[in-house]
Each structure stands twice: as C-alpha cells, then as structure tokens.
Amino acid sequence: MSLATPLALIGRSALALLAAIGRVTLFAGSAISHVVRPPFYGREFLNALLQIGWLSLPVVGLTAVFTGGALALQIYSGGARFNAEAVVPQIVAIGMVRELGPVLVGLMIAARVTSSIAAEIATMKVTEQIDALVTLSTHPMKYLVAPRLLAALLVVPLLVAVGDVIGIFGGYVVATGSLGFNAAAYLKNTVDFLEPLDIVSSLVKGCAFGGIAALMGCYFGMTSGRGAQGVGRATKGSVEAAAVLILAANFLITGVFFSI
Numbered sequence: 001m002s003l004a005t006p007l008a009l010i011g012r013s014a015l016a017l018l019a020a021i022g023r024v025t026l027f028a029g030s031a032i033s034h035v036v037r038p039p040f041y042g043r044e045f046l047n048a049l050l051q052i053g054w055l056s057l058p059v060v061g062l063t064a065v066f067t068g069g070a071l072a073l074q075i076y077s078g079g080a081r082f083n084a085e086a087v088v089p090q091i092v093a094i095g096m097v098r099e100l101g102p103v104l105v106g107l108m109i110a111a112r113v114t115s116s117i118a119a120e121i122a123t124m125k126v127t128e129q130i131d132a133l134v135t136l137s138t139h140p141m142k143y144l145v146a147p148r149l150l151a152a153l154l155v156v157p158l159l160v161a162v163g164d165v166i167g168i169f170g171g172y173v174v175a176t177g178s179l180g181f182n183a184a185a186y187l188k189n190t191v192d193f194l195e196p197l198d199i200v201s202s203l204v205k206g207c208a209f210g211g212i213a214a215l216m217g218c219y220f221g222m223t224s225g226r227g228a229q230g231v232g233r234a235t236k237g238s239v240e241a242a243a244v245l246i247l248a249a250n251f252l253i254t255g256v257f258f259s260i
Contacts, residue, residue, distance in 0.1 A: 064167035
C-alpha cells in the first residue's frame with residue numbers, strides 16, 4: 001500500500017464530512033426560513049407541542065428527580081472527605097441548572113423525540129406520502145419541518161426549567177430526608193446561590209438543544225433511504241447526530257456564558 005492511499009482516505013472522509021455539514025446547514029437555513037414565513041399550520045404545530053412537550057414530561061421528570069437525588073448523595077459523600085458536606089444545596093443547584101438539567105433533558109428529547117420525528121418522516125417518504133403532499137401544492141418543509149422545529153424551540157426550554165426544578169427538588173428530598181439537612185436552610189442556600197445568568201444559560205441551552213433535536217430528526221427523515229433499512233438507518237443516525245451535537249453545543253454555550 002502506497003503512502004497516497006491513507007492520505008486519499010483521509011481526504012475523502014474530510015470532504016464527505018464537509019459536504020454533510022453543508023447539507024445540514026442548508027437544510028437548517030431552509031427550515032428556519034419556513035418557520036417565519038406563512039402559511040402556518042396551526043394544527044400540526046399544536047400536535048408537535050403535545051408530542052414534544054407534554055408527553056415528554058414523565059421521562060424528563062423521572063430523569064431529573066433521580067439525578068438530583070443521586071447528585072446530593074455523591075456531593076455529600078465526596079464533601080465528607082474534606083469536611084465540606086454543607087455545600088450540598090449549592091452544588092446541587094448549580095449542577096442541575098447550569099449543566100445536568102439542560103444536558104439530560106436534551107439527551108432525553110434526542111432519544112424520544114428525534115427518533116420519533118425521523119421514523120415518522122422517513123416512513124412518510126418510503127410510502128410516498130411526501131410526494132403526495134407536493135402534488136397537493138403543500139411544501140413538505142412548511143408542513144412537516146417548520147411546525148416541529150418551532151414547537152421544539154419553544155417547549156424544550158420549558159422542559160429544561162421543569163427538569164431543573166424537579167432535579168433540585170430530588171436533591172432537597174434526599175438531603176432533608178436522609179442526610180440531616182434543615183429544610184428551610186437548604187432552600188435558602190439554593191435560592192441565594194443561584195444567579196440570573198445561571199438560569200438564562202439553562203434556558204438558552206434548552207432552546208439550542210430543542211432546535212438541534214428537531215432539525216436532526218427532520219433532516220434524517222427527509223433524506224432517508226428507501227425501505228425498512230432506510231427508516232432504521234435514519235432513526236439511528238438522527239439520534240446519534242443529535243446527541244453528539246447537543247454535547248458539542250453544550251460545551252460551546254458554557255464557554256460563551258462562563259468563560260474566564
């Protein structure tokens with residue numbers, strides 16, 4: 001094997017990656033343009049709000065409450081090594097609001113919503129329902145993508161806020177019920193330690209993660225291959241891409257808000 005062979009493979013991979021980034025960027029630009037231009041499909045938007053927001057509450061709530069409780073136990077156990085057990089309320093609050101709450105909600109939305117959107121749209125493509133929309137003079141981006149994207153941008157920050165509160169509550173229950181913390185002092189320390197910037201960053205992350213989750217589901221669904229294998233690949237690829245992009249976006253947004 002000559003030296004040019006691995007270099008050619010690296011070059012082809014880099015070009016393929018750049019081409020994929022370009023396609024996703026163009027798709028995102030088209031989707032955003034359709035969000036802000038009429039006509040608007042209110043029924044599809046309300047259905048997306050229900051699917052993304054209300055029906056995601058159980059999994060978001062359970063994930064947040066157990067994470068908050070486990071975080072309180074871990075911080076208390078680790079802090080005991082340095083006689084710093086009293087920092088449990090502060091660290092639980094900042095950990096949930098700044099980092100764990102938005103990221104866990106984003107990943108749950110990627111697992112539940114992104115996969116569902118990708119499978120639904122890919123199935124419509126396989127069964128030629130998208131072609132039928134075009135014959136009825138209905139733009140697929142306007143009818144299928146825009147309502148889901150707008151719903152995710154609006155409702156995921158609310159889910160993040162709910163997840164933050166429930167996660168802090170989970171830490172509160174564990175700390176006051178098992179670790180001997182005073183309830184009033186715990187709540188006071190939590191409220192006093194959080195700053196407006198912490199809450200704003202959490203909501204901004206929720207908006208970004210919701211947009212990523214919806215876009216990846218719609219993109220992979222609209223570009224899926226034919227047959228059951230195409231639907232399966234689209235569903236798997238959408239979740240993988242959404243999860244990686246959410247973690248990458250989390251790093252970037254954290255750097256913007258809290259860089260030293």
